[in-house]
Amino acid sequence: MPRITEARGQADGLVLRWDNGAESSFPWFWLRDHGQDPESLDPATLQRRVDTFALDEDISGKESKVLDEGRALAVTWLDDSGVESRYSADFLAAMSGFSSEEPGERPDLAPRLWSAARKLPAIEPVPHAEIGDGSAGLRRALQQLQRDGFVVVEGAPTDEASARALFGHFGYIRETIFGGLWSLSAELHDHEDTAYTTQYLEPHTDSTYCHDAPGLQCFLCQEFDGKGGESVLVDGFALAEELRAEQPEMFQVLSEVSVPGRYIEPGVHLRSEHPAIRIDDKGRLRQVSFNNYDRAPFLLEPARMKAFYRAYKDLHSRIVARDNWLTIPLGPGMALIFDNWRLLHGRLGYSGKRVFCGCYHNHEDYESALRTLA
Ligand SMILES: [Fe+2]
Incomplete structure (x- = not known):
């Protein structure tokens, strides 16, 4: 699976550059809704813990960091929630269409x-x-x-x-x-x-x-x-x-x-x-x-x-x-x-x-x- 080489925040979302040369875009709201950190997602059952409907539809990222040599991503938010959303590169790559489904799906x-x-x-x-x-x-x-x-x-x-x-x-x-x-x-x-x-x-x-x-x-x-x-x-x-x-x-x-x-x-x-x-x-x-x-x-x-x-x-x-x-x-x-x-x-x-x-x-x-x- 490809790794993330760069994360670039824009007004409407985050653009990721991948080591396969491709780029993919993720809306801020989608990213906040799909965090894989334990505050956002139950690690055992993979049930959503984010209250999707309580999120501000104009939510925007504050800072994004590429971690673990491109295998993971972290995003913090401008909404003072203090949440740091985490994502695996495999998951984001799958969602970008580099593989047909989320791993194991x-x-x-x-x-x-x-x-x-x-x-x-x-x-x-x-x-x-x-x-x-x-x-x-x-x-x-x-x-x-x-x-x-x-x-x-x-x-x-x-x-x-x-x-x-x-x-x-x-x-x-x-x-x-x-x-x-x-x-x-x-x-x-x-x-x-x-x-x-x-x-x-x-x-x-x-x-x-x-x-x-x-x-x-x-x-x-x-x-x-x-x-x-x-x-x-x-x-x-x-x-x-x-x-x-x-x-x-x-x-x-x-x-x-x-x-x-x-x-x-x-x-x-x-x-x-x-x-x-x-x-x-x-x-x-x-x-x-x-x-x-x-x-x-x-x-x-x-x-x-x-x-x-x-x-x-x-x-x-x-x-x-x-x-x-x-x-x-x-x-x-x-x-x-x-x-x-x-x-x-x-x-x-x-x-x-x-x-x-x-x-x-x-x-x-x-x-x-x-x-x-x-
Ligand atoms: Fe039959």
């Missing part, structure tokens, strides 16, 4: 996108015995999840208590209409959903009908005596990036049009809407939502509707292209954990008896596990 800095055009990832199962709180195995599993969007665990006990314990390492188990830890088998008729059949399931993301779709989805194969039923994974982020490069107008349509999803069974009627491709204000991919089974009706004006269907079909053709699939046969004792905001998942049709259990985690809890392990 965004854990998924380097996902390795995969597809037929790039390269499909190797499946490197992590042994169940190596996974425990704070263990090297858990760290490896989380790193694989962040990098490839999924991880396989092998040698897991197949009872429910052990499944709960395993999945609990990745976040707390989320309660949904399917329960916390749910069971999945064609023999069960708990829910009238395509997942509870033996037929081929086209790759999709789960819970397009939730305002906050689960971030991680976990499966554990408890029993399988039959043929077929391989799990299929597709990297939605890779396909979205390929669409953005090859068909930018289609990418734009899919990032703008909200697609409603719904789930209906006796006593339940869930509904939400998301663009198929959600990007943040910097254009970075945040979430892919695609489930044609659960799509609810919506109508746009004719030209826009046509553009949507064309783009949606293009994305679909990439999703069902088998070259883009990673196919994983899951046998008893194998668990699959994947990012439901990034990957789509499906299943090949099967015959015989297949019993799975699984659960969901929130994306922020998964991200929290990544940050705290980092």
